[in-house]
Amino acid sequence: MNVLCEGPGVLEASQADLLPGPVVAVNRAIALSGVFPIDCWATVDDPRNLWEWSKPYRPRGLKLFTTENTLPIWHKLIGVRGVNRKLYAPSPVFMEYVPETGEGYIGEDGKPPMLPTVIHLLGWLKKVGARRVRLFGCDMEGDGSPLDGSTYTEQASEGSKFRWQVERALIALCMKMYRKDGSRLERWNSHG
Secondary structure (H helix, E strand, O other), rough: OOOOOOOOOHOOOOOOHOOHHHHHEHHHHHHHHHHHOOEEEEOOOOOOHHHHHHHHOOOOEEEEEEHHHHHHHHHHHHHHHHHHEEEEEEOOOOOOOEOOOOOOOOOOOOOOOOOOHHHHHHHHHHHOOOOOOEEEEEOOEOOOOOOOOOOEEEOOOOHHHHHHHHHHHHHHHHHHHOOOOOEEEEEEOOOO
């Protein structure tokens, strides 16, 4: 399996770097559909945030990955038949409690945020039997995305620094989870 993330490092990858198998684009990485053969688009955020923007990038027959909490929105966007035909939606996981620290996190809205899309996706890929997964653009740095026309900056805001700290720890846990049964989760970079 190949997972395209939104980090700038994904722009250095080519089809020759892909593992044999399906390609999943996370959030704005769907913009790379003209470069990579994308089979599935993963987003656990409100899909309306990217729906219109993503229209020119969504190939025919695209499968979708989200979490159960966004199903009512997907029903409105693509209908019940579309959801039943092409949408994978496991239960969401919230950051109410982090086992390693015993701490949780509550957002500005008073609710714990969900784990990032890529973490939900990696758990699901493992559950459905993926034996080797390669992450592209999982750079965990900077602010914004170079894939949506917004201004990407290498300097991360305080909020992004916290997010990347959390995501690094979670990716490391995912790698351990994959290794337990001999599976492999790897981060690709152009430097080998």
